[in-house]
Amino acid sequence: MAFGKKKGEAKDPLANTPLSGILDGITDLKEQPIPEGHHLLEVDDLHMFFHTKDGVVKAVNGVSYTLDRGETLGVVGESGSGKSVTAMTIMGLIDMPPGKIEGGDVLYRGKSLLKMSEREMQTVRGNDIAMIFQDPMTALNPVYRVGDQIGEPLRIHRGYSKKDAVDRAAELLSMVGIPNAEQRVREYPHEFSGGMRQRAMIAMALACDPDILIADEPTTALDVTIQAQIIELMQKMQEQNGNAIIMITHDLGVVADIADKIMVMYAGNPVEFGTADDIFYNPIHPYTWGLMRSIPEQVTDEKKPLTPIKGNPPSLVTLPKGCSFSPRCPYATDLCRNEVPKTYTLPDGHYSKCHYALDPDFVKGRAPENSRSYSGGTPRVVIDEPAGAPVAGMAKSEPGTVTAVDGALAQKAPEAASAEEGEE
Amino acid sequence: MLTYIIKRLIQFIPVFIGVTIILFALQNIVPGDPISIIGGDRALPPAVEEQLRISNHLIEVDENGEPLHDENGNYVETPLWKRYLIYMNNLLHGDLGNSYTRGMTVNEIFAQKYPYTIGLAVTAICIEAVVGIGAGLISAIKRYSVWDVIVTLITSILVAIPAFWLGMLLQLFFGIFLRQVTNGAFYLPISGAGGKMAEFPGWVYYILPAITLAAVSTAYTARIMRSQLLEVMNQDYIRTAKAKGLSRGKIIFHHALKNALIPVVTYIGIDFGAMLSGAILTETVFNWPGVGYEIYRAITQRDWPIVMGGVTLIVIVVMVINLVVDVSYAFLDPRIRFGAPKDQS
Ligand SMILES: Nc1ncnc2c1ncn2[C@@H]1O[C@H](COP(=O)(O)OP(=O)(O)OP(=O)(O)O)[C@@H](O)[C@H]1O
Ligand code: SF4
Ligand SMILES: [Mg+2]
Numbered sequence: 001m002a003f004g005k006k007k008g009e010a011k012d013p014l015a016n017t018p019l020s021g022i023l024d025g026i027t028d029l030k031e032q033p034i035p036e037g038h039h040l041l042e043v044d045d046l047h048m049f050f051h052t053k054d055g056v057v058k059a060v061n062g063v064s065y066t067l068d069r070g071e072t073l074g075v076v077g078e079s080g081s082g083k084s085v086t087a088m089t090i091m092g093l094i095d096m097p098p099g100k101i102e103g104g105d106v107l108y109r110g111k112s113l114l115k116m117s118e119r120e121m122q123t124v125r126g127n128d129i130a131m132i133f134q135d136p137m138t139a140l141n142p143v144y145r146v147g148d149q150i151g152e153p154l155r156i157h158r159g160y161s162k163k164d165a166v167d168r169a170a171e172l173l174s175m176v177g178i179p180n181a182e183q184r185v186r187e188y189p190h191e192f193s194g195g196m197r198q199r200a201m202i203a204m205a206l207a208c209d210p211d212i213l214i215a216d217e218p219t220t221a222l223d224v225t226i227q228a229q230i231i232e233l234m235q236k237m238q239e240q241n242g243n244a245i246i247m248i249t250h251d252l253g254v255v256a257d258i259a260d261k262i263m264v265m266y267a268g269n270p271v272e273f274g275t276a277d278d279i280f281y282n283p284i285h286p287y288t289w290g291l292m293r294s295i296p297e298q299v300t301d302e303k304k305p306l307t308p309i310k311g312n313p314p315s316l317v318t319l320p321k322g323c324s325f326s327p328r329c330p331y332a333t334d335l336c337r338n339e340v341p342k343t344y345t346l347p348d349g350h351y352s353k354c355h356y357a358l359d360p361d362f363v364k365g366r367a368p369e370n371s372r373s374y375s376g377g378t379p380r381v382v383i384d385e386p387a388g389a390p391v392a393g394m395a396k397s398e399p400g401t402v403t404a405v406d407g408a409l410a411q412k413a414p415e416a417a418s419a420e421e422g423e424e
Numbered sequence: 425m426l427t428y429i430i431k432r433l434i435q436f437i438p439v440f441i442g443v444t445i446i447l448f449a450l451q452n453i454v455p456g457d458p459i460s461i462i463g464g465d466r467a468l469p470p471a472v473e474e475q476l477r478i479s480n481h482l483i484e485v486d487e488n489g490e491p492l493h494d495e496n497g498n499y500v501e502t503p504l505w506k507r508y509l510i511y512m513n514n515l516l517h518g519d520l521g522n523s524y525t526r527g528m529t530v531n532e533i534f535a536q537k538y539p540y541t542i543g544l545a546v547t548a549i550c551i552e553a554v555v556g557i558g559a560g561l562i563s564a565i566k567r568y569s570v571w572d573v574i575v576t577l578i579t580s581i582l583v584a585i586p587a588f589w590l591g592m593l594l595q596l597f598f599g600i601f602l603r604q605v606t607n608g609a610f611y612l613p614i615s616g617a618g619g620k621m622a623e624f625p626g627w628v629y630y631i632l633p634a635i636t637l638a639a640v641s642t643a644y645t646a647r648i649m650r651s652q653l654l655e656v657m658n659q660d661y662i663r664t665a666k667a668k669g670l671s672r673g674k675i676i677f678h679h680a681l682k683n684a685l686i687p688v689v690t691y692i693g694i695d696f697g698a699m700l701s702g703a704i705l706t707e708t709v710f711n712w713p714g715v716g717y718e719i720y721r722a723i724t725q726r727d728w729p730i731v732m733g734g735v736t737l738i739v740i741v742v743m744v745i746n747l748v749v750d751v752s753y754a755f756l757d758p759r760i761r762f763g764a765p766k767d768q769s
């Protein structure tokens with residue numbers, strides 16, 4: 001059938017891979033070793049814009065991160081910040097047009113997903129990278145039995161017969177904690193509750209043991225007890241299979257326990273990225289601070305008032321000049337309003353897109369009180385990265401660009417330093 | 425499912441009674457004495473006329489079948505409600521009465537005419553399903569392509585053309601123009617449905633009337649198919665299917681089509697019911713010996729038993745077809761299939 005292939009697409013399966021073409025198509029990509037110097041997934045300065053009647057929607061505007069096997073990345077941000085669109089761009093699920101890749105790349109095991117042909121992407125989707133979608137109520141096809149839908153990835157990627165696929169679907173369903181799975185697989189989505197549909201979606205995503213599992217707000221539709229169960233379930237799967245998880249949520253609390261790395265997104269842009277420790281104990285971006293102050297703490301001795309972030313996220317069509325957070329940032333200066341902040345990266349890969357990210361005096365006293373950055377006592381190693389720099393996490397393997405400093409006397413990046421002098 | 429069907433069948437009863445009462449009342453509001461219609465221009469001998477009044481249940485009779493008279497010596501007219509009961513009683517026994525003008529029972533007339541209407545409807549519905557669904561699919565799959573533009577253009581024109589006018593155009597072109605141009609070597613029949621003495625094999629007579637009858641609905645079917653498929657392709661579950669690694673062809677034919685077909689099937693089914701009720705315009709334009717033309721003729725001649733019998737039949741056919749559509753709908757859509765029994769409680 002000719003539908004699958006896009007016209008004029010150069011089909012070169014060997015592009016970007018040092019491996020021999022013989023392996024290609026015989027072995028799944030996930031069975032191949034990760035080439036030296038690469039991560040499991042590298043998202044490098046990814047830009048994806050929607051070209052609509054009303055203008056260009058800058059939905060993904062310079063996202064960078066790396067992910068390794070066994071790791072969990074939490075993606076946090078307000079509604080409309082581009083979390084889902086980023087994930088769908090990686091999986092090639094965005095219709096182009098209206099979407100268009102405006103720059104950057106996505107490397108999976110060293111291979112560019114963006115340069116793959118539609119046919120190759122079909123072998124990756126559901127097999128190497130699987131996704132659980134945000135709304136379980138509409139994500140299942142209403143006219144097919146749940147079991148058939150869960151078993152479908154097995155039929156296309158593993159060549160299962162219809163019967164074997166349904167049998168396996170029943171096993172998967174009981175694995176995700178649905179009782180009477182043998183009967184349940186024969187039911188239709190409308191006979192499942194929201195929580196059960198979400199589990200069915202998880203079962204479907206796990207069917208082919210994906211290398212990377214993208215879970216887009218997998219628990220938003222569920223009540224708290226089920227939320228915890230589902231998250232536990234995904235962690236258990238991860239322990240068994242060693243896969244990576246990208247957990248998208250607008251709730252920092254959800255990722256607090258399970259994420260190794262966290263990316264905070266604002267208006268299509270990752271404003272801060274780092275390990276969970278970095279984000280929770282050493283946050284350096286004012287938006288992250290705002291997010292942390294606006295989540296209720298689950299275990300807390302004293303009652304602290306919640307401070308919502310004032311105002312609304314900007315339109316992705318007409319982003320404010322300078323820092324996109326500046327209209328809402330309590331610390332915004334003229335510099336913020338006029339110049340887009342660069343990515344300031346610490347040697348451990350922790351980065352922030354704020355002019356004052358590397359200024360301990362700025363961070364000190366402004367970060368949430370329970371964080372280390374509040375007291376400004378963190379030893380720092382500072383690098384200054386030019387705009388459009390290589391993938392953040394790879395900075396480690398690039399000696400020479402790192403400037404080590406000790407104590408709180410962090411050496412400021414030249415831009416940040418000069419900016420500060422100019423403003424204050 | 426069975427309880428659902430039985431429940432629907434029971435629902436037929438009040439609808440059926442309602443429709444027949446209205447019709448029965450209407451025919452008696454319209455002026456004109458049926459017996460003079462039967463007689464036509466001639467004056468009937470009084471004995472014959474009396475007999476006709478009795479056989480058509482218009483006047484009261486005693487136990488011996490002799491007409492009753494009131495004190496003035498006039499016939500006693502049978503009240504309307506009583507005539508309705510007699511009519512319904514006969515109907516339940518499969519007797520639709522006698523035609524005033526044709527000298528046949530209504531049953532005989534419809535036994536003769538209905539096969540032509542059914543044949544035409546089946547042919548037209550096949551055209552509608554195959555061409556309409558096919559064109560809609562191509563148009564949606566190759567959206568914004570030349571094909572899409574062509575289909576959109578043709579359907580826009582077709583929905584705007586009245587069926588009888590299209591029929592006349594076809595008659596002009598295929599029946600008259602082509603015949604002249606080819607010196608009678610090639611043309612299509614434009615009247616009647618053939619027969620033993622006809623110059624063409626029977627099926628040839630179906631071509632033009634079937635196209636005429638199907639044209640507008642085919643255009644609608646194509647439009648519904650196109651818009652439904654495009655709408656379904658935007659649904660979340662299509663994205664899920666794509667995320668599993670399915671090819672576009674599989675997504676369209678395995679995941680989208682069944683969902684998109686649900687409204688199309690409903691439309692085609694209801695349209696089939698309408699066609700089975702006799703396409704009065706098409707049948708008249710093509711002199712088609714079907715029930716539509718017959719009912720039209722009966723109305724102009726006030727041959728009430730045919731009108732009543734015809735409409736009664738149509739009501740039954742439409743109700744049965746609608747039931748069949750709903751049942752097939754349930755097979756396509758499990759939400760309805762399993763929702764139905766719950767309605768019972
Ligand atoms: N097909 C599209 N055409 C135009 N704009 C789009 C399209 N899809 C998404 N967008 C826009 O992209 C932006 C990012 O949307 P996205 O769904 O990624 O947000 P999100 O961070 O997942 O939010 P939420 O928490 O509500 O799920 C939104 O402003 C949305 O309006
Ligand atoms: S760059 Fe300025 S406006 Fe933007 S987050 Fe930093 S301080 Fe706030
Ligand atoms: Mg989302």
